[in-house]
Amino acid sequence: MSNDNNQASNDKNNNIQNNNSSGYTPPKVWKNDSENGGKFASINRPTAGARHEQKLPVGDAPLQLYSLNTPNGVKVNILLEELAELNIKGAEYDAYQIDISEGDQFGSGFVAINPNSKIPALVDYSATVDNSEASEPIALFESGAILLYLAEKFGKFIPMQQGKARADCLSWLMWQMGSAPFLGGGFGHFYAYAPEPLEYPINRYTMETKRQLDVLDTHLKDHEYMCGNAESDYNIADMIIWAWYGQLVLGKLYDAAEFLQVEEYKHLKRWAQKIAERPAVSRAVDLVLKPIV
Numbered sequence: 001m002s003n004d005n006n007q008a009s010n011d012k013n014n015n016i017q018n019n020n021s022s023g024y025t026p027p028k029v030w031k032n033d034s035e036n037g038g039k040f041a042s043i044n045r046p047t048a049g050a051r052h053e054q055k056l057p058v059g060d061a062p063l064q065l066y067s068l069n070t071p072n073g074v075k076v077n078i079l080l081e082e083l084a085e086l087n088i089k090g091a092e093y094d095a096y097q098i099d100i101s102e103g104d105q106f107g108s109g110f111v112a113i114n115p116n117s118k119i120p121a122l123v124d125y126s127a128t129v130d131n132s133e134a135s136e137p138i139a140l141f142e143s144g145a146i147l148l149y150l151a152e153k154f155g156k157f158i159p160m161q162q163g164k165a166r167a168d169c170l171s172w173l174m175w176q177m178g179s180a181p182f183l184g185g186g187f188g189h190f191y192a193y194a195p196e197p198l199e200y201p202i203n204r205y206t207m208e209t210k211r212q213l214d215v216l217d218t219h220l221k222d223h224e225y226m227c228g229n230a231e232s233d234y235n236i237a238d239m240i241i242w243a244w245y246g247q248l249v250l251g252k253l254y255d256a257a258e259f260l261q262v263e264e265y266k267h268l269k270r271w272a273q274k275i276a277e278r279p280a281v282s283r284a285v286d287l288v289l290k291p292i293v
Contacts, residue, residue: 097290
């Protein structure tokens, strides 16, 4: 067995060397190279946890949002603004900027809410348990979790009854959470942020991004919204997908519209433009965020 393992390892190394056009051969043990990591090289590290003490401000509203107007942040912005549009009591919020280029996500206050140090994060100070005041505020991280929590808390923008409509909403919600890292961390990073263009990762992630765009375009050929055709079918699935894929086909991300030939996806573009014209969405993409210091 050990001989077989050694042969497999040798074959792998030979394959890397024979097909290596970049001049890079992976070492046996990876080491962090902060000088060659692209736009966020000085920020990213292979470790978790707080790097500095930084207390987060807390306003008077029941919901406290700590975020940035990136696609992941815009998802939550949209829902909060849609709830504000309906004058939903208890959905009032204060929004604070977490500047990821300055490392705010590694401050002790933010890490206490989100140990993964990614925006957005939200704290609900109005939460109750068994109709009595909760002993502690409820902290949430991951955009999908925040959207689901808020939609269910207020009974808006999600089908509340078990059945096909709810299943469709949850399926598309989870589709986005699983798919977007290929778009943002994959395509976006190598196309827009890497220190130099590399053909293989750009081609590989472009192929997957265009496949995802085709998934959405094909679905939206027969749907006005992600989960139906009526105005009442507009829900958090639309919000979470639009923040990434809607903005992408509208030319708002990575300056990549021509490269990706987004005009091919006419059903997706129709849907994206329709969502973009909603007043709450228009406010959400440029949400005013208060400084944390």
